[in-house]
Amino acid sequence: MNLRALTRGDAAVAGAAVLLFIASFLPYWTVDCSGRYCGNTSQNAWSTELFPVLPSIYLLGILAAALILVQRFQGKDAANRQVLGLRLDQWGIAFSVAALWTSVWSLGGGPSSGSFGHGFGAWLGVIALVVLAGAAAASPLVPALKAPLVTDRPATAAVPGQYGYPGAPGQPGQPGQYGYPAQGHDPAFGGQVAQGGYGYPGAGQPVATAQPQDAAPAPQPAPAPAADFQPFWFAVPAPRQLAPKENPAGAPVGEVVPGTWYLAVEQRGAALVAQLPDGTQGVLADTSGIQRG
Incomplete structure (x- = not known):
């Protein structure tokens, strides 16, 4: 894994995907029930009774982040590589927006009884998708998000006396540096x-x-x-x-x-x-x- 290929926007996408995965295990629905026969009072997104919340919101958002990061790890060689007319990161942006759209609409659904309500997992999922979709869409446009996540360390100043040190600390291209006819x-x-x-x-x-020689001398002792x-x-x-x-x-x-x-x-x-x-x-x-x- 080449971390130097990642940008700050990619880091935000990856963090949002981890947060979204955690939210899928938190209660999506909660029930206000205090009786002894109430049964299960909360369900997370992995419950089959809430299908298709899991694939259309949580898994779709995680898939979007994975496509964006895979495209980034492939480097410049994959800049023009497309699947059905779109690059992997473009598919990822579309999937993240679709997952966010679905999660927002799902907050308005569910039973009409006052004893039911969306749990912390639902709200945390929406927040994670807002960050994911925003970072994915804004990374190509915002300079702060396009900046590399890991930068090269500044070169350590060479110590005079070490082998290979040129002795003149000037900048490249100045007189006295290698390749320039100066002192x-x-x-x-x-x-x-x-x-x-x-x-x-x-x-x-x-x-x-x-004295310079016009022609190479013949081999001599x-x-x-x-x-x-x-x-x-x-x-x-x-x-x-x-x-x-x-x-x-x-x-x-x-x-x-x-x-x-x-x-x-x-x-x-x-x-x-x-x-x-x-x-x-x-x-x-x-x-x-x-x-x-």
Whole structure:
């Protein structure tokens, strides 16, 4: 059951259906009788003597609520699914109105003797059906009832120093964020120094300048790491493969994808040795267009 698919109006419909089910077991008719031979002084909707009160009021209202909720649980895939020209929730709205109409008219019926009267179950059933039919019909129209019943929790603010934290708390789409050519975006890793200490993106250090290459170099033995290199965080604009550290021509050992920050632990010419969240390290040969943290 996906509670995130339910709205506040659906919750009102479900609550009214539960109340209606409880009302069906409460006295529908009461008799003012004090003699020793009066017999049964009250009957609920399940009594066969009151047929068809049970199916035309209580069960019809519960069925209406069930159809509305089933349609909601099916999600957007069932938006155009119809039965005899109507969706399930539309059938549910029609059934709830019909049950309410019947319950209101039933309050005017019954024996004309002053010793008979409608019990608490009858009145509670009418109240439940008013809520059910009102919520069912108003949910598509009233914004307060269309609001989701369960909302997503706000994302917990990341703590600087944790793996994957970009270091700049700005909003998406602002300069300095992933995908926007602003500060920290230097394909050649040169000419830009961020202030701070090592430990999280945004606290970069001077990085050795490497000239971009026009063509991918032929596989060669891995060069020694730059002596003055210090680790920094980066993100890529497109998925790229990581080659083995000891054999750059070998099969990929992992992949870096957009939207995630990775730690560069070594620099080998124009290439980087990147570390994945699980600790795997590999050589990223294509460093064009990356964003530094």
